[in-house]
Amino acid sequence: MKISIVIPTFNRLDSLKVVLPSLLNQTYAPEHYEILLCDAGSSDGTAEWVESLGAANLRFLPGADSGRAGARNRGLENARGEVILFTDADIIADPKLLESHAMRHQRGTDRAVVGCEIQVKSLDEYERFRQDPQAHARHKPTRKKLPWHYFLTGNASAPRQLLIDVGGFDQAFQGYGHEDLELGYRLSKRLKIEYAPEAVNYHWHPVPFPEQCSKMYLAGRSTVTFYRKHQDWRIRLQMGWNPLAMLWFRLLPKDGFLYRYFEGRLASSHFARELILQHHYLSGIRSALA
Numbered sequence: 355m356k357i358s359i360v361i362p363t364f365n366r367l368d369s370l371k372v373v374l375p376s377l378l379n380q381t382y383a384p385e386h387y388e389i390l391l392c393d394a395g396s397s398d399g400t401a402e403w404v405e406s407l408g409a410a411n412l413r414f415l416p417g418a419d420s421g422r423a424g425a426r427n428r429g430l431e432n433a434r435g436e437v438i439l440f441t442d443a444d445i446i447a448d449p450k451l452l453e454s455h456a457m458r459h460q461r462g463t464d465r466a467v468v469g470c471e472i473q474v475k476s477l478d479e480y481e482r483f484r485q486d487p488q489a490h491a492r493h494k495p496t497r498k499k500l501p502w503h504y505f506l507t508g509n510a511s512a513p514r515q516l517l518i519d520v521g522g523f524d525q526a527f528q529g530y531g532h533e534d535l536e537l538g539y540r541l542s543k544r545l546k547i548e549y550a551p552e553a554v555n556y557h558w559h560p561v562p563f564p565e566q567c568s569k570m571y572l573a574g575r576s577t578v579t580f581y582r583k584h585q586d587w588r589i590r591l592q593m594g595w596n597p598l599a600m601l602w603f604r605l606l607p608k609d610g611f612l613y614r615y616f617e618g619r620l621a622s623s624h625f626a627r628e629l630i631l632q633h634h635y636l637s638g639i640r641s642a643l644a
Contacts, residue, residue, distance in 0.1 A: 355456050357387040359439045360429030362422050364394040366443040367403060373446055382452035384411050390432060392425040423523035423533040430522050438514050440507035444559035454553035455511045465546050469509035469553030480556045499546040503592050505538025509555050516544060531573030536580050567634045574638020595639055603636040
């Protein structure tokens with residue numbers, strides 16, 4: 355079984371210098387997989403560095419900035435594998451990542467597979483997790499069908515032909531958020547999505563809080579795009595867009611006392627950070643509805 359790994363990237367050379375070696379050193383035979391690096395016009399020397407690696411199973415696909423959905427579709431269109439594995443330029447692969455995905459797909463073509471993506475704040479923390487056998491045992495193995503909202507493209511695979519049949523990623527999703535969940539929603543009508551905790555990788559991109567807020571705002575806008583496309587009330591319910599949440603948003607205006615109170619406690623309170631992030635998310639929803 356041949357696997358095509360699709361990675362969108364833009365000016366991520368520093369992280370790729372760690373990520374690509376992890377994908378090039380797999381227990382899965384090199385002739386049975388390829389890596390498609392879908393670049394959106396990087397200016398940091400990514401193309402030159404990739405060429406210097408001289409890896410026969412690594413292909414660099416340059417292109418215009420068409421967003422993450424467009425970059426992944428470019429990879430899908432150029433892929434030669436029977437199975438597509440989606441991941442990102444800041445996610446380090448466990449040596450058995452591909453082997454684990456392949457074993458799941460060898461059981462049948464009626465499934466998508468979602469692996470275990472472990473969040474790490476630094477390379478030092480990654481090394482500690484990598485050497486700790488208990489880190490991989492945080493969830494029990496299961497073959498049960500997962501809901502569509504588990505299809506997160508940091509560590510997810512599906513049959514190439516089925517991805518093509520359902521239309522790939524919807525490029526109406528621009529900026530950040532939910533193009534993978536929306537694809538998972540469509541896929542779930544055609545196959546089961548199963549969790550493979552043995553298929554491990556490590557997300558090591560610490561995101562500054564202001565950038566997190568911006569992403570949550572864009573994710574809120576994407577939620578509206580998602581719902582308008584399918585008109586399924588269960589999407590709104592799953593994505594936290596409901597009358598109670600919107601009432602809470604109106605009771606916590608950005609220029610009000612409560613917002614400023616929680617904003618002043620971001621450094622010491624996880625609850626305050628989550629509250630502010632949720633406010634930005636709901637603000638994105640309101641903006642898209644305006």
